[in-house]
Amino acid sequence: MSETITALLLLAGSAFGLLAAVGLARMPDVFTRMQASTKASTLGLGCLLAGTALQLGDPASIVRAASIGAFVMLTLPVASHVIARAAYLRDVPLWEGTVIDQRREAERMKNEE
Amino acid sequence: MLETVTLIVLVVLAVSLLIAFGRLASGPTLPDRIVAMDLIAVLVVGLIVVSAGATQERVFLDAAIVVALLGFIGTIAYARYVEREHD
Numbered sequence: 001m002s003e004t005i006t007a008l009l010l011l012a013g014s015a016f017g018l019l020a021a022v023g024l025a026r027m028p029d030v031f032t033r034m035q036a037s038t039k040a041s042t043l044g045l046g047c048l049l050a051g052t053a054l055q056l057g058d059p060a061s062i063v064r065a066a067s068i069g070a071f072v073m074l075t076l077p078v079a080s081h082v083i084a085r086a087a088y089l090r091d092v093p094l095w096e097g098t099v100i101d102q103r104r105e106a107e108r109m110k111n112e113e
Numbered sequence: 114m115l116e117t118v119t120l121i122v123l124v125v126l127a128v129s130l131l132i133a134f135g136r137l138a139s140g141p142t143l144p145d146r147i148v149a150m151d152l153i154a155v156l157v158v159g160l161i162v163v164s165a166g167a168t169q170e171r172v173f174l175d176a177a178i179v180v181a182l183l184g185f186i187g188t189i190a191y192a193r194y195v196e197r198e199h200d
Binding site (some may be wrong): 022041051065072089 | 114115125128129133135145147148156169171181189191192195
């Protein structure tokens with residue numbers, strides 16, 4: 001029973017990892033690529049960690065897996081925010097279908113005043 | 114059954130790594146490459162964790178912690194560099 005759950009969690013985790021990589025390859029600009037890759041890979045790694053913790057089963061492994069999961073879930077959003085900020089400040093071109101660019105609008109309003 | 118599943122999972126993660134390497138090579142901008150590096154770090158942590166389960170080798174989990182730490186610090190350093198270069 002626990003073996004089946006482990007197998008399902010591992011398969012789900014690798015599927016989300018593949019999804020993140022495909023999103024990184026197929027999306028049109030940096031910002032969409034980032035949102036595809038970071039969120040899917042966080043969920044995928046969470047599934048892999050849960051599956052492995054269930055498979056190993058002893059307290060030391062469970063604590064280590066939980067601490068890796070907590071660390072990644074805390075740091076990946078921070079890292080992607082820093083990259084997005086750096087990319088925007090460096091004027092990386094947005095996708096032509098982009099609808100909202102609030103920073104540019106704010107700058108335009110400040111110049112009009 | 115679990116052996117077959119582990120093999121499939123490792124192959125799928127390796128294919129995802131290859132696709133991420135393609136983005137790392139093709140760019141087109143520096144932030145794209147940093148995002149690809151970030152995803153590669155997370156996928157490598159996943160690979161190490163799965164192989165820790167497959168080989169019952171608990172030390173691999175400590176290695177995974179180190180790779181997660183280095184990936185985060187590397188990403189932050191690259192992003193700061195890109196931002197600094199702009200000024």
